Amino acid sequence: MAETGRLTRTAAPASPMGAVTLLRIAIVLITLLVWEVLARSGWLYRDVVPSLLSIGAALVDLLSTPEYYRHLAVTSGEIAVAMAIGGVAGMVVGLALGANRFLxxxxxxxxxYLGPTPKIIFFPIMIMWFGVGPGSKIALGTLSCFFPVALSVAAGMREIDKVLIRVGRSFRANTWQMVMKIYLPAMRHPIINGLRIGFGVALIGTLLAETKLSNQGIGFLIIQAYAIFDMPRMYANxxxxxxxxxxxxxxIGKAGGIESVRRS
Known part of the structure; x- marks a missing residue:
């Protein structure tokens, strides 16, 4: 009986997810409250911080305009193509650099050195190469996406367990089989993290390009609203x-199973 008492399992601590959710909700509510106080205080220039009600009205008006979805489709298409090209190119280069010490x-x-460089400085070159249409925006988004993916994959390659590589070689796997069966599954998290960062910078690069020279896309709508000082519409975008x-x-995180791993 004494031994049984010693082996009695202690109760598991309560999950903190409820407290975390409440904290997140509190942060959002406090942020909205501070915003509304600033909007009504008159401390800032008129409409620089519009009220939540005016932003909500602008958002409803925006989403009820069919033309808006054409601009949204343009931007979404440019980012998707940039992610596809930049992501694939980044993975190929990352695999090559991670697998070959000389390279x-x-x-x-x-x-x-080039990764942290603001990619908008290359936009004039992109315009000369690809014109003023969607091509230059896609090119800038591709360039932005490429670097974080390549660096993340290259770093992930060096963290692969050497036993896995020896097993693949012992089965006489060719390069394609090593990539598909050994490298990519073992680097799931670095690849997903690289794609997450790549998506963020591709979004920024594409939108910046649209604000500089474009007549369509969400970036164009944002700079247009700013030009006429329609702040509620700008914030709605x-x-x-x-x-x-x-x-x-x-x-992207769900595709890589990162969220489920963190919660397990």
Whole structure:
């Protein structure tokens, strides 16, 4: 009986998820309250911080306009193509650098130097190469996406368990089989993290390009609203982008199983 008492399992601590959810809700409510106080205080220039009611009305008007969805489709298409090209190119380069020490020493430093560089400085070159249409916006988004994916994959390659690589080689797996059966499954988390960061910077790069030279897309609508000082409409566009970015980021995380791993 004494031994049984010693082996009695202690109760598991209560999950903190409820407290975390309440804290998140509190942060959102406090932020909205501070925003509304600033809007009604008159401390800032008129309409720089519009009321939540005026932003909500602008958001409803925006989403009820069929023309808006054409602009949304243009921006979404540009970002999707940029992610596809930049993501694939980044994975290929990352695999090559991570697998070959000579290539890594010769070229990876260039990626580290160019990666933090604001990609908007290359936009004039993109215009000369791809014109003023969607091509230059896609090119800038691709360039923005490429670097975080390549660097993340290259770093992930060096963290793969050497036993897995030896097993693949012992089965005489060719390069394609090693990539598909060993490298990519073992680097799921670095790849997903790289794609998450790549999506964020591709979104920023594409929108910046649309604000500079475009007559369509969400970036164009934002700069147009800013030009006529329609602040509620500008913030409404930003809210839509914010919600879509969160949704896509969550989908990328779910695709890699990161959220489920963190909660297990």
């Amino acid at each position: 890594s020493k010769a070229y990876e430093s260039f990626l580290y 930003l809210i839509v982008l914010f919600v879509l970015a969160i949704g896509v980021n969550a989908l």
